Amino acid sequence: MTASRRAALKGIDAVTVRAIQDSAGRIHERVRRRAKPEMQFPVRALSNVRYDNKEGFFEIGRSKKVRSLSVNTVKTFAQTLRMMVLSKELVETNDFATKRDAYYQSKNWDEARFDEQTESDAVMDDIEAMCSVRGVSREQLRFIPDEHGGAVAGELIVHDADLETGKEEHIDCTRFGSGAYSIPSLTEHLRFETKAKFILCIETGGMFQRLQSHKYWKKVDCILISMAGVPTRATRRFVRRLADQCKIPVFAFVDCDPYGISNIYRTLKVGSGNAAHINQFFCVPQASFLGVTPQDIIDYKLPTHPLKDVDIKRAKDAIKNDPFFQIHKEWAKAMEALLKMGVRAEQQALAKWGLNYVIEKYLPAKLKHPENFLP
Amino acid sequence: MTASRRAALKGIDAVTVRAIQDSAGRIHERVRRRAKPEMQFPVRALSNVRYDNKEGFFEIGRSKKVRSLSVNTVKTFAQTLRMMVLSKELVETNDFATKRDAYYQSKNWDEARFDEQTESDAVMDDIEAMCSVRGVSREQLRFIPDEHGGAVAGELIVHDADLETGKEEHIDCTRFGSGAYSIPSLTEHLRFETKAKFILCIETGGMFQRLQSHKYWKKVDCILISMAGVPTRATRRFVRRLADQCKIPVFAFVDCDPYGISNIYRTLKVGSGNAAHINQFFCVPQASFLGVTPQDIIDYKLPTHPLKDVDIKRAKDAIKNDPFFQIHKEWAKAMEALLKMGVRAEQQALAKWGLNYVIEKYLPAKLKHPENFLP
Numbered sequence: 001m002t003a004s005r006r007a008a009l010k011g012i013d014a015v016t017v018r019a020i021q022d023s024a025g026r027i028h029e030r031v032r033r034r035a036k037p038e039m040q041f042p043v044r045a046l047s048n049v050r051y052d053n054k055e056g057f058f059e060i061g062r063s064k065k066v067r068s069l070s071v072n073t074v075k076t077f078a079q080t081l082r083m084m085v086l087s088k089e090l091v092e093t094n095d096f097a098t099k100r101d102a103y104y105q106s107k108n109w110d111e112a113r114f115d116e117q118t119e120s121d122a123v124m125d126d127i128e129a130m131c132s133v134r135g136v137s138r139e140q141l142r143f144i145p146d147e148h149g150g151a152v153a154g155e156l157i158v159h160d161a162d163l164e165t166g167k168e169e170h171i172d173c174t175r176f177g178s179g180a181y182s183i184p185s186l187t188e189h190l191r192f193e194t195k196a197k198f199i200l201c202i203e204t205g206g207m208f209q210r211l212q213s214h215k216y217w218k219k220v221d222c223i224l225i226s227m228a229g230v231p232t233r234a235t236r237r238f239v240r241r242l243a244d245q246c247k248i249p250v251f252a253f254v255d256c257d258p259y260g261i262s263n264i265y266r267t268l269k270v271g272s273g274n275a276a277h278i279n280q281f282f283c284v285p286q287a288s289f290l291g292v293t294p295q296d297i298i299d300y301k302l303p304t305h306p307l308k309d310v311d312i313k314r315a316k317d318a319i320k321n322d323p324f325f326q327i328h329k330e331w332a333k334a335m336e337a338l339l340k341m342g343v344r345a346e347q348q349a350l351a352k353w354g355l356n357y358v359i360e361k362y363l364p365a366k367l368k369h370p371e372n373f374l375p
Numbered sequence: 376m377t378a379s380r381r382a383a384l385k386g387i388d389a390v391t392v393r394a395i396q397d398s399a400g401r402i403h404e405r406v407r408r409r410a411k412p413e414m415q416f417p418v419r420a421l422s423n424v425r426y427d428n429k430e431g432f433f434e435i436g437r438s439k440k441v442r443s444l445s446v447n448t449v450k451t452f453a454q455t456l457r458m459m460v461l462s463k464e465l466v467e468t469n470d471f472a473t474k475r476d477a478y479y480q481s482k483n484w485d486e487a488r489f490d491e492q493t494e495s496d497a498v499m500d501d502i503e504a505m506c507s508v509r510g511v512s513r514e515q516l517r518f519i520p521d522e523h524g525g526a527v528a529g530e531l532i533v534h535d536a537d538l539e540t541g542k543e544e545h546i547d548c549t550r551f552g553s554g555a556y557s558i559p560s561l562t563e564h565l566r567f568e569t570k571a572k573f574i575l576c577i578e579t580g581g582m583f584q585r586l587q588s589h590k591y592w593k594k595v596d597c598i599l600i601s602m603a604g605v606p607t608r609a610t611r612r613f614v615r616r617l618a619d620q621c622k623i624p625v626f627a628f629v630d631c632d633p634y635g636i637s638n639i640y641r642t643l644k645v646g647s648g649n650a651a652h653i654n655q656f657f658c659v660p661q662a663s664f665l666g667v668t669p670q671d672i673i674d675y676k677l678p679t680h681p682l683k684d685v686d687i688k689r690a691k692d693a694i695k696n697d698p699f700f701q702i703h704k705e706w707a708k709a710m711e712a713l714l715k716m717g718v719r720a721e722q723q724a725l726a727k728w729g730l731n732y733v734i735e736k737y738l739p740a741k742l743k744h745p746e747n748f749l750p
Contacts, residue, residue: 095730095731096584096585096588097726097730098579098581098584098723100579100581100721100723100726101581101585101723101726101730104678104721104723104724104725104726104727105726105727105730107678107727108727108728144581144584146579146580146581147580148523148526148580148601148603149526149554151523151524151557158552158554160551160552160553160554161552162552162590163553163588163589163590164589164590169550169551169552171550171551171552171554175544175546176535176544176546176556176557177533177535177536177537177544177546177559177565178535178538178559178560178561178564179524179533179535179546179556179557179558179559180556180557180559181551181554181555181556181557182526182551182554182555182556182557183554184552184553184554184555184584184587184588185553185580185581185584186553186584186588189553190552204473204475204521205521205522205523205560206473206475206476206519206521206560209471209473209519209559209560209561210471210476212559213471213538213559213561214538214539215537215538215539226523228523303479303482346475346479348473348475348476348479349479350479351472351475351476351479351480352479352480352482352483353483355470355472355476355480356470
């Protein structure tokens with residue numbers, strides 16, 4: 001690890017520890033003054049969300065809830081403090097814990113132990129929300145998700161430092177054969193080296209495997225990412241940091257249905273409504289929508305399925321209530337077109353014209369006009 | 376790619392093509408003789424399964440169903456033949472298709488097109504079962520699953536050949552920092568180079584990340600595999616081929632509950648009951664069960680949860696109906712002990728004693744006595 005890298009890492013960790021110490025310090029100060037200690041958390045609910053197109057993500061509003069120490073809150077209060085101590089220890093020992101690890105760790109906290117993991121998850125969410133207003137993410141607090149990361153292939157070298165020795169590995173994502181690089185749970189410490197022109201985020205594992213096995217990334221100089229449905233936190237953060245650091249655009253290639261558009265793509269780009277306090281870390285504002293678009297269904301004569309009731313409900317909800325679709329009129333129009341057509345199409349529907357039609361015709365035609373991608 | 380490698384690959388593909396040609400040839404022969412053409416498939420049902428401890432997997436029995444050409448079967452008959460043609464083309468062009476790809480390909484088969492993917496899936500299952508009696512797997516037919524593969528880290532070099540150029544990549548799984556190697560959908564063409572003493576298959580992504588980030592594989596000379604729940608076909612096949620080729624044992628490290636034992640572990644080791652025609656390819660008979668065992672719950676004073684109704688039902692079913700538990704008395708006893716204790720424990724419950732207790736105490740103690748692992 002280079003000295004500047006070590007300094008930078010220290011910098012992130014220093015901010016995290018300071019955020020914890022400040023919160024704890026305020027409580028300590030009130031106790032010292034014999035005032036009732038309290039903690040403040042931003043309210044995590046759709047009602048406390050705003051979407052600013054310039055910022056590029058769903059942002060949490062200013063509503064706060066206050067937890068004062070009382071007979072009723074004493075246990076949660078103590079648990080929150082213990083959880084903050086755990087986070088500080090994790091940063092200091094350069095380690096990490098899953099939600100589940102944290103729950104089991106508490107079994108040694110005597111009376112402050114959690115009885116159910118739902119309780120410890122809620123406390124962790126509170127701390128995450130509290131620290132998010134200082135720009136500190138859950139991953140910086142060293143709490144990691146217990147989900148598989150996406151797969152990566154293409155023109156990218158990832159720099160990763162050994163947890164214990166600090167020695168740096170350079171991981172060349174062109175060298176995985178038909179396999180791929182699997183994104184770790186914690187991506188804050190990664191650095192990137194690439195000459196790729198764009199990042200292509202792909203919904204299905206099958207399509208990713210096709211593009212990867214045929215080394216499509218070599219033909220067009222890009223990085224392929226398999227999202228496997230709604231991308232996990234680790235995948236979103238990885239794409240965001242990669243796109244930020246290397247200043248390259250992100251194109252999404254998903255199914256043409258309300259789920260692919262409003263859940264997968266919208267979550268990738270601006271985040272989700274009920275986790276607004278974390279969107280600043282996980283959104284990918286530089287993303288745009290390559291396809292499959294409603295217009296593609298017509299242009300490419302794709303085989304379709306009728307929209308299900310749940311699709312129709314999701315599309316109508318998005319048009320009516322989702323700030324993302326209200327701000328981007330093109331998207332509201334596209335959704336309305338889809339509703340009118342009454343059908344949906346999967347990205348693999350392109351296989352009707354040949355298994356590698358997607359490589360030989362569809363993607364080249366699309367990539368000639370990125371200015372036409374939906375926002 | 377070496378000449379011997381090219382020859383071997385050709386060998387596998389030659390067997391596949393011959394299996395398809397023979398089946399088609401028998402039909403053609405009957406047509407030529409003006410007899411009614413028919414196809415034979417093994418019956419895929421629990422009633423047609425047997426478990427031989429020596430063979431090491433659930434094997435399909437001898438019951439067959441016959442599909443004769445008639446007005447009622449003509450469409451399925453034609454579809455089955457077209458699907459066999461597709462498979463042959465995939466082998467010949469060194470390509471592959473997901474179930475979904477195959478469904479969409481059929482949209483160009485005029486009257487033989489499938490209306491629903493469930494129909495094309497069923498035909499693919501039939502062909503798979505038909506070819507399985509000749510030792511040819513679905514992956515050899517070049518139909519790949521559309522699921523994410525498991526993650527791999529540790530003392531292993533994977534040899535993979537480029538689909539188009541045949542150039543071989545050597546993928547060193549010790550060099551991925553906190554990330555990992557993501558297993559491709561198709562693993563038949565991979566070769567392995569390792570001095571590892573064993574393969575450790577891990578249920579949760581969180582535990583895998585802990586062992587990987589702390590480079591546990593270096594301490595004990597092993598290969599870590601993240602199964603992320605019930606292992607996918609690609610993961611099972613990868614472990615099986617790796618263990619066969621390198622002659623090393625496989626240890627499973629999963630939650631101590633009826634799901635972890637009878638679904639995850641039992642599926643890994645002997646396969647599943649309702650897909651008996653494929654178990655010969657996907658089972659890992661050399662697997663044994665490191666933990667978490669019911670006895671571990673007592674020995675390590677692990678925090679537990681009460682068994683849910685579904686757990687109790689699953690455990691009772693296993694003891695009563697599952698040939699695996701009937702043959703392995705130790706397993707029936709362990710399941711009964713769990714039922715009597717009325718609790719289950721997750722592998723991350725070890726975190727009660729410290730996040731890295733699993734690395735420092737639990738695994739070293741266990742690995743001293745692999746002879747005590749459950750079969």
